[in-house]
């Protein structure tokens with residue numbers, strides 16, 4: 125599916141009743157099978173934009189539309205930083221939750237649940253409860269739950285930022301393996317520039333106050349294996365370019381923190 129974001133603005137009213145322009149004139153597309161990463165300093169509107177694409181917030185102006193599907197409401201799989209698994213449900217029951225909601229028959233729920241639990245590497249933990257899982261395993265369960273409804277688009281908002289560095293690296297690699305199997309169009313939000321270059325086909329750099337697109341960078345490296353020695357220089361060049369675009373805004377954001 126292709127997602128088109130056209131002329132999107134978003135204004136909020138803050139606690140002092142002042143109008144805040146969170147996003148201004150945002151235009152981009154997410155093509156079939158593409159991973160688009162939104163990157164930018166704190167407060168530049170990344171989450172707001174992801175929530176607008178996901179239909180959780182409406183834009184003040186502009187629109188988001190979905191091409192290549194006949195469904196009026198496309199299926200969206202959403203993964204947040206803090207995965208809200210139901211504590212009283214097992215991994216399996218959490219993963220198939222969306223299928224239950226949609227009235228999918230039991231046999232199909234079981235097959236799909238099993239398939240996606242296997243895809244995220246949680247086979248053997250079907251009957252575990254969230255409190256028995258590590259942070260990385262909870263994120264895996266959350267990803268399986270998002271995939272289980274077989275979405276047209278995957279939306280991920282800093283899904284690995286609460287994880288330790290090693291787990292995060294492993295999860296990034298696994299996300300690409302999962303992408304390779306599902307080929308899902310994905311919108312991925314991160315603060316982390318290395319992560320953006322590692323995962324993105326395109327990286328959208330947002331500036332802040334108001335959140336505007338500063339640049340859209342095509343990452344012209346193979347999707348799988350771009351962290352290998354062979355591409356190190358090019359990888360770092362992209363990372364430097366993005367940091368150059370963000371540095372000033374990130375420093376300003378720190379002053380306000």
Ligand SMILES: Nc1ncnc2c1ncn2[C@@H]1O[C@H](COP(=O)(O)OP(=O)(O)OP(=O)(O)O)[C@@H](O)[C@H]1O
Nearest residue numbers: 136137138144146165166167168169170171172173
């Ligand atoms: N519900 C709201 N009411 C008022 N202002 C809001 C609301 N949600 C977001 N904002 C403002 O909109 C701007 C963008 O916020 P948003 O959370 O989208 O940024 P972000 O880039 O995701 O930040 P972070 O990386 O820190 O999560 C900020 O100035 C924020 O204070």
